Amino acid sequence: MRVGIVRDDRYLLHDPGLRRPERPERLVAVYEAVDRDFKGAVVTFKPKLASLEDLALVHTPAYITKVLRTAERAFTHLAPDTPVGSQSYLAASLAAGGSITGLDAMLAGECDVCFALVRPPGHHALPDTAGGFCIFNNPAITARYALSRHALRRILIVDWDAHHGNGIQDVFYAEKEALYFSSHFMGWYPRTGDWEETGSGDGAGYTINLPLPIDIGDNDLAGLYRAILSPVAASFKPELIVVAAGFDGHYLDPVGRLKLTEKCFGELTRTLLDLRDACEEAPVLLVLEGGYDVNALALCVREVLRVLVTGDAGSQQALSLSDTGMKLLEKARGIHRKFGVWEGRREPAVQE
Template sequence: MKRRTGFLYDESYFWHNTGNGALSLPPGGWIQPDIHSENPETKRRFKNLLERSGLMDQLYPLKPRPASLDAIQLFHKKEYIEKVRELSEIGYGDAGDEALVGKGSYEIALLSAGGAITAVEAVMNGKVDNAYALVRPPGHHAEADFGMGFCLFNNVAIAAKYARKYLHIERILILDWDVHHGNGTESAFYHDPHTLFISLHQEENYPSGRGKVEDTGIGNGEGYNINIPLPAGTGNAGYLHAMQEIVAPVADQFKPQLILISAGQDSSMFDPLGRMMVTADGFRQMTDLMIEIADKHCQGRFVACHEGGYSTAYVPFCSHAIVEEMSGSKTDVKDPFVDEKNMPTNKIYDIQKEYIHQAKEAQSKYWNF
């Protein structure tokens, strides 16, 4: 079915400068300078592929506006916001743990968070049915008072809190399928029964010690935080099994009025910072399931915000498949890297089933399965 899908990006997002480094480490000592993992090429090439395929012509363009300080402070501490601003003026620095700031990054990060808000507003006011926000820098690791893992301001957390306060949405479901645990988003809603946070991630990848199945929320928020750590090598079948066994039945009981997806395509089989095996078709299948859930409970309203993904060659195809599915538009683009026939990624293994069973057991006292 054809849908009116919004697509949001801004050239400024590609100008956020993380400097050079090998993978995520700065050069020096024995580390020769290289291109930093969180560089603009994955995002720019995704946007270019949308244009080259003609899919961009089928999308509704959305223009971001900078988030206000009031909006940023819905989650972040004033002192931390000021630190990011000061580092941005200096031209280089770390706002926490591998949260690099370049010249002008403060203004770009405001526009990134504002882009998530703009996309949510467009969906909620009926301008579009759903929306993909190609924002940068990413956000899901950013805590209230420090940045982490390339993230400065937590775009999805800010957009969700904005939607709760200003758009009067009672129940929001956030699904994070980035290969790394969305620790900052978890922290933002750990006490909140109105925002259900579900994270599918590679176990003990990053950050260490976060994303355990027993971390289910505190106080009124107990049971509204669901972690599904998965073993390295989990592919399409494992991810889809986790979503069918846990995400879908919980969503049916929670009945969200809006769905936000932290769309990190670093769980792909070619990502240098992950060890998972999801293909472009796997992301398509996960998106299709989330469309079903959104159609069932919230009139199709959901927003995907770009997070991680560091394979410059493969992320564009994974992300393109997501937007194709969201919009209901098909193009001639095929996955040039993967032959889906007899791929091990399309088989679920006993160890993967056991991990998903453990996550399900941890939630069984809160939800009916």
């Protein structure tokens, strides 16, 4: 399997100021790990700049103008938690464009899976609002681009960042072309992503939220991903899998503070490869989101790339769920049974 990455030193130009968790050193550590461990093993792509039309697939013209005008100031804020410097608009445009670059490379047959190693992150960005360190919604823009420019019909978006991707959910909430699955701890920003947020209208049942207990372990989380996404993918048959790949669930992370280790993200990646195999080798695009301990972030990205590069598909260990894991699975299944999306429409679709 040919593994692509998207990287560019211009992502380091986004400078949110001192003592900010989302800082350039994150990508420096990731790129060093790539150079140390994967030289020659991955194909590197330079990101294109997202065009105004690309950004407008998700964002309002007024918001895009607001972001571009931050170039006129040395330092300002797009949101209280999202400060930006004069070059941040450039990095943000390259982050959205880099995700699209990864998608285009896969669809052009230049690689089979691709990890866009970009910043700033995107999954909290709403059509007209920045937040949670996010400026443009890189995964949502790329999914929209795949639907409109490549005429794909079904996209599975998986979000394993420790926070809920409220921006992605918001964009696709009433649509059935993109199925959004997120696992997250709900006690923190943005405090969305509850069990009963399941989509609306045509999109009813196409949003699956899995709020996690703070002490969830590697084995339960990996087992839940396998138990939920295997039937969901078999039923939905995605033509593309997009992953909002945040690593702030790592136990060393100062922002996420879950208890996961880097091994868990390797296991989630194995599940992705199995889903890909079951979905006619659908391209898999990972887009970097959170992860704020630079060393833990580099370890997690390395583990994901190791699994991708070695094609290490198929779990080597049994993923039996604990009682807690079983309860979470049963709760999610119970809430989604009425929609028929999850279990192959064996039951009638919900009546509007």
